[in-house]
Amino acid sequence: MRFNKKRMVYVALVMLLVLNFYYLGYDMAFTHNPQDTVFTPNSTKRVAVFVQAYGLSDPVIWGDIVECVANVGKAKTMANNFYLYPWVGVKPPELFSFDVFISYKENMNFTSIRSRLGPLGADHIYGTPIVVNEGFDVKQFLQQLQLAENIQDERSFRYDSFLKIHSKSNMEWRRITFESLCGSPANVLSVLRTFSHEDGNHIGMVAPQGFVIQRYGSNMALIRALRADHPYKNEFPFSGNIGYMALIYKEMFQRELDVKFDFVFSGGTMFWCRYEDFGVQNWLNLMPWMSRRWSDDYNNDYLIEHAIERLFVTIPFMNNVTVAEIGAAPKPIGIYFPQFHEIPENNFIHGKGFTEWTLLRPSPDKNISKPLPVEQGGLGFYELTDVETRRKQGEMAKAAGLHGFMYYHYWFAGKSSIEYTNPVMGKVPELMLEDGHPDIPFMFCWANEPWTDRWSGMRDEKILLPQEYGDEVEWTKHFYYLLPFFKHPNYIRVEGKPVFIIYRIGDMQHILAQMLALWNVLAVQYGFPGLYFIYALNNFLSVDGVFEGNTQSLFDGTFHFYPTIKDAYRDKDLRAASWTDLPIYNDQRQFWGAYTTFDNSLRRKETPSIHRISPDEFSKELRHSLEQMLLMLPYSDKGKIHIPNLYFITAWNEWNEQAVLEPSDKHGFSYLSAIKENLENQPLIIDRMKHYTPFIHLSGVGASKKN
DSSP states (O other): OOOOHHHHHHHHHHHHHHHHHHHHTOEEEEOOOGGGOSOOOOOSEEEEEEEEOTTTTSHHHHHHHHHHHHHHHHHHHHHHTGGGSOOSSOOOOOOEEEEEEEEEETTSOHHHHHHHHGGGOOSEEEEEEESSOOSHHHHHHHHHHHHHHHHHHHHTOOOOEEEEEEOOSOHHHHHHHHHHHHSSHHHHHHHHHHHHOOOTTOEEEEEETTOEEETTSOSTTSOHHHHHHSSSOTTHHHHTTHHHHHHHHHHHHSSOOOTTSOOEEETTSOEEEEGGGSOHHHHHHHHHHHTTTOOSSOOSSOSHHHHHHHHHHHHHHHTTOEEEEEOSOEEEEEEEOOOSSOOHHHHHHHOTTOOTHHHHTTOOOTTOOOBOOGGGTSOOSOOTTOHHHHHHHHHHHHHHTOOEEEEEEBOOOSOOSSOOOSSBTOHHHHHHHHHOOSOSOEEEEEOOSOEETTSSOOTTSOEEEOOOOOOHHHHHHHHHHHHHHHHSTTBOEETTEEEEEESOGGGGTTTHHHHHHHHHHHHHHTTOSOOEEEEEESTHHHHTTGGGSSGGGGSSEEEEOTTTHHHHTTOTTOOSBOOSOOOOSSOOEEEOEEESOEEOTTTOSSSOOEEOOOHHHHHHHHHHHHHHHHHHGGGSTTOOOOSSEEEEEEOSEEGGGTEEOSOBTTTBTHHHHHHHHHHTTOOEEESHHHHSSOEEEBTTBOOOSOO
């Protein structure tokens, strides 16, 4: 074989690089999934995700970590695919790539870890085995920083920002933290946009809402778990650690620490940070000094590692880096009407071939919106049995930042003049089970009301299909129909419980307690911890007299159903989106919501109800709702942040009520754009701990860190 000098040099360099990686003591994996992106433009930002995962053997913790990393990957895809849709007034996010650094117990198989993380969109995955768990996640993190520095030097680039998370064993802390820092792709993009925007604040760190403890601040903004640990003064997390903090600080900077400084740290030590603001080299220079000082016997506080955790945030804070807080990711749920195809019941009532399009298509009303044609990027007058239409719906919804769909579900019992088959209008969700589309999280809402000639659900009108409920035999049959959906990996759960919503609880008060109890028993038999029951906070609570009883107490929560929630509280001044919790029977969890427009003139020409909301108004209302969410929810007496932070929007495709997010001929993609713009530019809290009344950071308009 002919000697090739260039080839030999190349092989030698590759071997040296591999040996170098080997002796550094870490594993590496390169990942690329061509289906993750439509095109591969040059990335402008580089992100590192540092995961200290000593508790990786716990499948629940492992699942939470995977979901967090997956959302970073989805954010990358959303940025890459921005130009697939004609967004209105949405600033394109900066493109980025990301690497994952994960530590794991020495006896675990890195190949298995890599195979789980590989499809999630990371460019590289670096593993660091934990031989002895001294120093805990603090030492693991510093070792990962050393590895990151070596890689950056070798590959001649610099990371712009990083996310630090670890396998916190306290599930409440871990999940609230993850929901804030990486609970959705939009939350990730919000943080990265913040770091890219320069203003007087210089936000360099973003921590989860309710976890930032400032030495001389109020503790009223802390989450319940932290507030319980520090019921009187925020001094407590620092007082027992100041000795170590001063010792470490002097070793790092050869000067004394001001022990009276207004120290700050993020409880749980998980946060986003601009790479250049963290002072990485200062920490790496400390490593030889720390080599004989790491703890190997864990304690809840006052170890040298706890002092380091406090300095992780305090040192940037001393250098005029603003520490902001981001709330638990809002997860919009589009209310989905599963009709738009021929069903026997509508054929009997309205004539052969009737669908919602029958009323909408011929309407001459210039105020009525119709679907944007397919040729212009819309969905057109679709047929929901078509898998391609449903695939497009799912992709479009996810691109705008929606978390999932809430399908209306129809189940009747008893005799009727109309022949029906349960579930009525159930074909679209059933097709989704078969073909997987729309591929997006989902839940059911039982739209339990009679079908009337005026589409009102009122029992004093002409009833076409009566709503009855049957007995235990019927309830059991109903549950078993729902069971395959509950088991589906995309079905939305809270605390492991499949979510099931009932639209009109007052109509079934006489059997509600028995039916819900039976369903919970059956759910437990099939491996769930139960079902998570939610009811709609709507006008029927007044109509059915629910406010006078205790029916609501049977439920885990309620959701704000706009716009009829206005009628429930007889308050016409309520906004187009939630801005506060409302008075209800007991202190249940309230999921907020919004609506785009309501106009049922196509169905009720003589006495229509019309509430039109322009896309600009909808965007402003949504923005206000997200701001109030930061201000109001964590300040409850319980101090409990809502996770998951489901947010119900009326509606995805209620075309004959004009409550639509889907693109229309009048507004194009404007309503979806309003969601995308607000989710990817979420308000942040600045300096709340010091002043208690928080400052909201809005699109680059900020205040000074110190006043």
